[in-house]
Amino acid sequence: MDFGPFLFLATLEGLVQAAVLCLTALGLSLVFGVMRVVNVAHGEFYMLGAVIAWWVTSIVGIHPAVGFAAALAIAPLAVGAIAFAGERLILKRLDYNPEATIVATIGMLYVIQQMALLFFGPDPRPVEAPFYFRIQFPWFGYSGYKLIVVAAAIAILLIAWFVIAKTRIGLVMRATQFDGDTAQAFGIPVNRVYASVFAVGAMFAAVAAVLIVPIRQAHYLMGLDPLLLSFIVVILGGLGSIRGTIVAAILIGLSDGIISVFFSPTLAKMASTLLVALVLVFRPQGLFGREEL
Amino acid sequence: MSGADRTKAVLLLCAVIAVLFVLQFLLPEYHHLSMTRIMVLAVFAMGYNVLFGYTGLLSLGHAMFFAAGLYAAGLTVYHLEWSVPLAFATGVAAGAVSSLVIGVVALRTTGVSFMIVTMMFAQVAYLATLYFTTYTRGDEGLVLPTAARSFDVFGVAVDLTNPVVRYNIALALLAATIAIIYKVVHSETGRALIAIRENEPRTQMLGYNTFAIKLKALVISGTLSAASGAAYVLLFAYVGSTFATIQYSIDALLYTLLGGAGTLLGPLAGALMMFYVIDIASEYTVAYLLIAGLVLIVLVLFFQKGVLGTIRERWIRWLP
Numbered sequence: 001m002d003f004g005p006f007l008f009l010a011t012l013e014g015l016v017q018a019a020v021l022c023l024t025a026l027g028l029s030l031v032f033g034v035m036r037v038v039n040v041a042h043g044e045f046y047m048l049g050a051v052i053a054w055w056v057t058s059i060v061g062i063h064p065a066v067g068f069a070a071a072l073a074i075a076p077l078a079v080g081a082i083a084f085a086g087e088r089l090i091l092k093r094l095d096y097n098p099e100a101t102i103v104a105t106i107g108m109l110y111v112i113q114q115m116a117l118l119f120f121g122p123d124p125r126p127v128e129a130p131f132y133f134r135i136q137f138p139w140f141g142y143s144g145y146k147l148i149v150v151a152a153a154i155a156i157l158l159i160a161w162f163v164i165a166k167t168r169i170g171l172v173m174r175a176t177q178f179d180g181d182t183a184q185a186f187g188i189p190v191n192r193v194y195a196s197v198f199a200v201g202a203m204f205a206a207v208a209a210v211l212i213v214p215i216r217q218a219h220y221l222m223g224l225d226p227l228l229l230s231f232i233v234v235i236l237g238g239l240g241s242i243r244g245t246i247v248a249a250i251l252i253g254l255s256d257g258i259i260s261v262f263f264s265p266t267l268a269k270m271a272s273t274l275l276v277a278l279v280l281v282f283r284p285q286g287l288f289g290r291e292e293l
Numbered sequence: 294m295s296g297a298d299r300t301k302a303v304l305l306l307c308a309v310i311a312v313l314f315v316l317q318f319l320l321p322e323y324h325h326l327s328m329t330r331i332m333v334l335a336v337f338a339m340g341y342n343v344l345f346g347y348t349g350l351l352s353l354g355h356a357m358f359f360a361a362g363l364y365a366a367g368l369t370v371y372h373l374e375w376s377v378p379l380a381f382a383t384g385v386a387a388g389a390v391s392s393l394v395i396g397v398v399a400l401r402t403t404g405v406s407f408m409i410v411t412m413m414f415a416q417v418a419y420l421a422t423l424y425f426t427t428y429t430r431g432d433e434g435l436v437l438p439t440a441a442r443s444f445d446v447f448g449v450a451v452d453l454t455n456p457v458v459r460y461n462i463a464l465a466l467l468a469a470t471i472a473i474i475y476k477v478v479h480s481e482t483g484r485a486l487i488a489i490r491e492n493e494p495r496t497q498m499l500g501y502n503t504f505a506i507k508l509k510a511l512v513i514s515g516t517l518s519a520a521s522g523a524a525y526v527l528l529f530a531y532v533g534s535t536f537a538t539i540q541y542s543i544d545a546l547l548y549t550l551l552g553g554a555g556t557l558l559g560p561l562a563g564a565l566m567m568f569y570v571i572d573i574a575s576e577y578t579v580a581y582l583l584i585a586g587l588v589l590i591v592l593v594l595f596f597q598k599g600v601l602g603t604i605r606e607r608w609i610r611w612l613p
Contacts, residue, residue, distance in 0.1 A: 038405055091596055098405045100353055102592045103550070106543055110586025118580045228416060231409065270420040277413035281401050 005139035010261035011254065016215070018253025019153035020208045022246055024226045025205055025233035026160065028202030029245040032234060034197045037091065037101040041108040043114075045083060049206030050076045050218040051116055054125050068130035069215070076203040077211050082112075083202030087195045096194070109223075116220040123151045129214035149211045156207060157246065164242065173197060188285025228269075229249045229256070232276045238286025248286075298481075298611035299340045306613060309558060310468050317460045325456060331561075331568050332463040333525050336470045337541075338548035338560030340517025342559040343474060345546065346555035347483065348510040349490030350400075353408045354415030355518050357395070357542035360422065361387040362519030367532030368425065368428060370441050377444040377453065381523045388519020389512060394510040400504060403493075412539065419537040434533025442530060459528045466524050467561070468519055475613065476558060477513060486510050490555075518545070547585060553602030562601055 028042045052075040057067035086108055094100045133144040164170035176182040176193045184190045205226070216222070218247065233252050237244030252272060259268040307504040313332070320328060338361050344350050361544045362421075366384030369375040375383070399410045442453040452458060478485050485506045488496040497503050526532045544561075544567075552563025574581040587605070592599065598606060 100593050107586045107589030110582050114580035114583035266424045272416045277410050280410050
């Protein structure tokens with residue numbers, strides 16, 4: 001293949017990566033933005049989404065598309081419920097102390113991951129794509145499903161934007177983010193908002209995982225990579241800034257996809273991780289964020 | 294702390310070391326080896342405790358200092374055929390240099406940012422051990438040749454394949470670490486560390502250069518962790534990427550929290566308890582890390598002072 005088509009292929013792969021990363025990182029960013037806590041267990045909610053999707057599709061055996069649709073409905077709800085319970089039982093009792101929350105969510109990371117190992121087993125398992133069709137470019141054929149993933153991610157992001165910017169729910173959320181105490185004084189049930197935001201953040205990760213699981217397989221250790229990438233994205237975009245998160249996700253997803261095709265993926269990860277550590281030290285408001293933290 | 298309390302504390306530390314010394318004649322072979330490992334890991338956690346327990350800085354990247362010592366010592370023995378004492382010194386130096394460099398950069402941040410920055414740096418270090426696989430053999434790792442594991446000290450041959458020798462070297466390292474930390478904590482610097490933990494702006498206002506003091510704490514902490522890593526590879530003859538994973542950073546945190554952050558013997562107690570809990574659990578299930586997760590959650594929810602921290606608060610005020 002010539003360089004041009006090869007770059008095009010790499011860009012497509014990068015787009016798929018960016019789409020999934022947008023959703024996962026948006027979940028982490030929402031939780032940080034509203035609650036001011038870092039959720040280290042975020043990657044495990046992603047993993048749970050994939051594992052539950054496998055479980056649902058293997059039970060609903062009529063047609064891959066039916067199973068997949070069921071998974072897309074059930075997995076995020078189940079993950080949201082688990083996250084909600086974790087928030088009520090653990091984070092609330094810690095009063096959202098930032099450092100204690102990190103330690104507690106590290107604990108949750110182990111608990112969820114090891115539970116998956118116990119009940120799901122150590123082997124990776126495939127999930128069938130809901131449909132197969134190939135889009136034939138002049139140089140190569142490309143999986144239609146992958147492009148559907150990108151379209152679905154964009155649709156979900158638009159809905160999320162609409163809810164946050166235009167509806168009453170979004171207003172309550174933004175008020176809580178802006179000033180929790182004042183929001184409380186105006187009768188907003190800040191406590192319930194926190195729990196819901198934590199659950200919704202986890203659901204974003206779960207949806208991303210359900211979308212990607214037909215392309216990659218479900219595995220109990222699959223949560224670590226999206227966790228680190230989401231961290232990178234959220235920090236680059238400016239902690240808590242949703243627009244910044246999306247821009248950074250596209251940037252990191254595309255460049256990670258492209259660099260991994262041409263260079264060693266390990267080197268790409270090293271470079272981006274180091275970059276992010278330095279951004280956090282020298283420009284804590286992120287590359288696109290305003291000075292507010 | 295009064296003079297009498299201090300004498301009691303020193304006597305207690307000596308007694309603990311004496312008990313560990315006597316223990317080697319009583320323990321069966323398996324537990325003898327476990328205890329050797331626990332003492333080396335306790336040095337790692339004690340180093341971690343200097344930064345977390347005394348200075349109040351929570352790092353999630355101490356595996357990189359442990360790995361710095363581990364790889365510096367292991368690779369020089371394996372590739373350059375350096376002698377064991379020289380390799381150990383190289384490992385310790387690698388820890389000092391890396392913690393100084395990381396500290397100068399990372400200590401510009403505090404709180405949650407510090408945790409994430411240290412975690413990111415450690416992740417880069419871990420990826421580096423995978424990337425330079427020609428030298429490190431990545432995940433698979435390297436086994437040090439038996440011939441490289443004996444050396445002469447003033448004409449006395451020391452053989453690191455001998456379990457008795459290993460146990461006593463680990464004990465000596467532990468005793469030295471306890472002595473160093475005791476000395477640091479009771480020095481002027483030590484009091485400044487605790488002052489920073491309790492209230493950094495106030496310490497700054499009193500005229501202390503808190504950045505320099507925190508850097509000092511991080512270098513001591515990182516160097517002790519590296520000494521533990523260097524000892525680990527030389528005693529047990531294996532070096533691999535697993536030791537650089539975030540899991541090891543979290544282990545140090547777990548041992549320290551469980552035993553009691555800011556107590557001298559807490560990390561040793563935590564390492565001892567956690568090692569055996571995991572050891573027993575791993576006989577029954579592959580998901581033994583589940584217990585590590587549950588312990589972390591329970592500690593942070595109900596038991597933030599840890600075992601020795603609680604004992605000190607409730608009963609024995611003079612506990613070091």
